[in-house]
Amino acid sequence: MYEQISHSLLNDILNRIKPDIYQKDLRHFYTRLGANFYAIHGLFAKLYGNREDFDLQAQRLVETMARQYIKREDELKQLDIERERDYNWFLNQKWVGMALYANGFADDLKDMQSHLSYFQELGVNMVHIMPIMECPEGQSDGGYAVSNFREIDNRVGSLEDLRSLSEEMRSRDMLLAMDVVLNHTSDEHEWAEKARTGDSTYLEYYYTFESRNIPDMFEQSMLEVFPETAPGNFTWDEKIQRWVMTVFNNYQWDLNYNNPAVFIEMLDVILYWANQGADILRLDAVAFLWKKLGSTCQNEHEAHLILQLLKDCCQVTAPGVLFIAEAIVAPSEVTKYFGEDAVIAKECEIAYNATFMALLWDAVATKNANLLNQGIKSLPNKLERATWLNYVRCHDDIGLGFDDKDIIQSGYEPQSHRRFLIDYLTGRFENSFARGLPFAENIKTGDSRISGSLASLVGLQYAIETGDVDAQENSVKLILLLHSMILSFGGIPLLYYGDEIGTLNDDTYLDDPDKMDDNRWVHRPNIDWGKAEKRHTPCTVEYDIFNGLKKMITIRKEINVFSDFNNRELVDVGNPNLFVFNRFNPQKFHDRVLVVTNFNDQPQKLDLEDVASWGTYKQGQLFDLHTRQKPEIFNNTLVIPSFSFYWLREM
Structure with a gap:
């Protein structure tokens, strides 16, 4: 019927x-x-x-x-x-x-x-x-x-x-x-301008109210997106003498x-x-x-x-x-x-994998994959004909939207752990080289999100400013390590412009009165094409990052198990510093790649017998697609250097 x-x-x-x-x-x-x-x-x-x-x-x-x-x-x-x-x-x-x-x-x-x-x-x-x-x-x-x-x-x-x-x-x-x-639209959109003239057709394009009665009822349950810079969810408009719903900013009408x-x-x-x-x-x-x-x-x-x-x-x-x-x-x-x-x-074929992004930053700060392993276990499976958009940085801030249950399961107390992450990524924590900025910080609750370029967050800015050669080497390794994750995890990897040449925080936004109150502009740079040219000069940061990424991207495109058909299996290896998963071809059992990642600043070991689905291997039976070499194995134990990864395939 x-x-x-x-x-x-x-x-x-x-x-x-x-x-x-x-x-x-x-x-x-x-x-x-x-x-x-x-x-x-x-x-x-x-x-x-x-x-x-x-x-x-x-x-x-x-x-x-x-x-x-x-x-x-x-x-x-x-x-x-x-x-x-x-x-x-x-x-x-x-x-x-x-x-x-x-x-x-x-x-x-x-x-x-x-x-x-x-x-x-x-x-x-x-x-x-x-x-x-x-x-x-x-x-x-x-x-x-x-x-x-x-x-x-x-x-x-x-x-x-x-x-x-x-x-x-x-x-x-x-x-x-x-x-x-x-x-939403801008309050300068034609629809909003017509609504301001009292046009009933366009007033109905937005949520507007004569008194605070209904807005106050909404506010009882609505959250604030920008509590410091745009508190509340309604703005009084003088021209129409009405309250307008403005969830994001007062100039954006819902x-x-x-x-x-x-x-x-x-x-x-x-x-x-x-x-x-x-x-x-x-x-x-x-x-x-x-x-x-x-x-x-x-x-x-x-x-x-x-x-x-x-x-x-x-x-x-x-x-x-x-x-x-x-x-x-x-x-x-x-x-x-x-x-x-x-x-x-x-609905949508693609969705941002914000959870994966935030978990990667937790691994950077803690130097282990404890919460990363737990959080990925709790991430629901996607549909077969849908895919993730995996990213390390984007135009927006980094939110710490982990599930409290996963934080507790990983042995942390949720509030204090988030506080640690904020302090670490903003450089307030002792021995942290990160140079992020707190964004939308709520003084009452201590909650905050983080702004900053990838290079500055992993310590490259600190290394360059101080001349610390070891810190510079580690920061480049971290940049490549994080990108190895989004290139191999399953989904479409999304790089952010400037990260491929190690672009640092850009403080020039402070000189612009329209941007100075939004520190996300610190990681929305104007590309320095002179700096980009250094990608052709060996022994420069730009060369190491750009060509390291280029190499990984080339390899990814050649390996069909990196396509996204729910063909990923997380492997629990008992070492909290390692993040290990298997990418496989459902139709061909031996067509597979084992991804092994070490987030710690010290070398780690992996007993290959712990990777049950892969069996027992001696030196020479595994090949690292990334280095194009055989990995170091001693008595069936794989050695993973600090801040590094393997994409392993059977020979």
């Missing part, structure tokens, strides 16, 4: 569809729409079925998908068809990403195009460009306060520049990833997804950028999409319905485009953003 209702509605919609749509060749569109409309109708009805204008909104939804399909270039439509046939294409080990700001990595989008050979030299073939949509001149949260969803900010270029870049990248078999900010017009607008935005050549769209702040009284307004069931609906609609118009869920949430919650289907990612 339900299916009959959905198909009846679809027939009515198609009968009413406007001439500028039905006169076009929509063969593939109609095939995909018919296959997906039952799910689309069901989700749309769950979210908006109680509205009197439901049928009208459903009509608008289908017409939006159709119009964007018509605008999609033939080359992109053909790419959609190819990716539908090879639906696991993004799970291949050949993909290696880098995240960057276009006007930090280069001058602008046009200048970026001239640097594509740099990515290819390193082995990077997926480039995530941080927000480039039009935003205000002053504070814009690093581009995440968007004032126009369909224009490129003129400080980074033009639509023509982006289209040229995407075409050139496609010719080089490189993927373009872009941001779409789903949760969109009201209770309104289907908002959903359709944002779907149109997603499809618009897919049509500009984006292969992957990073959906920002997806955990915050649905607001409900009495809840934290994070991870609500309806937020997942919205993502499922966006995915189903995109499957109709641009099925070759992937979604990244930017959901930095608890480990038990993050896998839900893949969708809770047994195999297929019903």
Whole structure:
């Protein structure tokens, strides 16, 4: 009966569809729409079925998908068809990403195009460009306060520049990833400006209230994202004399997804950028999409319905485009953003593995893999046709979102252990060489997140400033060690621009009044291309890091067990300083790689008899793919030097 209702509605919609749509060749569109409309109708009805204008909104939804399909270039439509046939294409080990700001990595989008050979030299073939949509001149949260969803900010270029870049990248078999900010707009967006005039249509695009009664009820259960710089979740707007929900910053107005017009607008935005050549769209702040009284307004069931609906609609118009869920949430919650289907990612094909990132920094600080081993055991399995985005650093801060149960299981007290990590990574702890900065520090609770570049956090800044040669050597080893983890763990490794040449903290943000109160800008550098040139000069830090990464990336692409088909097995070896796991080919038992990592500053040993699935090996029976040499083994005991790793394969 339900299916009959959905198909009846679809027939009515198609009968009413406007001439500028039905006169076009929509063969593939109609095939995909018919296959997906039952799910689309069901989700749309769950979210908006109680509205009197439901049928009208459903009509608008289908017409939006159709119009964007018509605008999609033939080359992109053909790419959609190819990716539908090879639906696991993004799970291949050949993909290696880098995240960057276009006007930090280069001058602008046009200048970026001239640097594509740099990515290819390193082995990077997926480039995530941080927000480039039009935003205000002053504070814009690093581009995440968007004032126009369909224009490129003129400080980074033009639509023509982006289209040229995407075409050139496609010719080089490189993927373009872009941001779409789903949760909010700038208060300078056209919708917000119209709302300020009292336009009822656009007032309903946001959460606005005449008195503090409802906001105060929300505040009882909502958390604060930036408690020090942007306390509370509502801002009084003088022009409309109303309280506006502003979860992130007072200049970012939260969109009201209770309104289907908002959903359709944002779907149109997603499809618009897919049509500009984006292969992957990073959906920002997806955990915050649905607001409900009495809840934290994070991870609500309806937020997942919205993502499922966006995915189903995109499957109709641009099925070759992937979604990244930017959901930095608890480990038990993050896998839900893949969708809770047994195999297929019903929401986002890719999710940030923030837990893995934070656990790696715990291992750096403690110089052991105790919590890392425990935390990975507790990380839920991903879906087969979904993948992690694994990273060491990104544009954002480092949060310590471990599960307290894992901290306790590892022998620590949660609050004091987090305090230790904050002190260590900010250099307050005795003998710590880290030079991070506390971010969003809560004086009352002692909670904090951490800013800082990778090189400064692992001690390279300290080493250079003090001339400590041993500290410099160890910091370079740590940089390579951390990247070996994201390259071998399973998923798409995402490097962060500047890390490949050891870029240090950049304090120049303190001279900019629009940035000085946000110390995350300390790790959002302008690349020094003179420094980058040193990657060709042996015995320099830049040479050692760049070429060390290049070597690992090359090896990764050659080893098919590094593809991501849930083909990883954690190995408990009884040594808390080691992190050991097995990557294997499910169809070929002997096609496997044993990853052994030592986070300690002293050499460690591993009795190969403890790795039961690998049997007993003598000297010469194992080969390290990274060094291209046989590892040191004595009496069946493997020796792992300090801050180092092996990618071992049987000979």
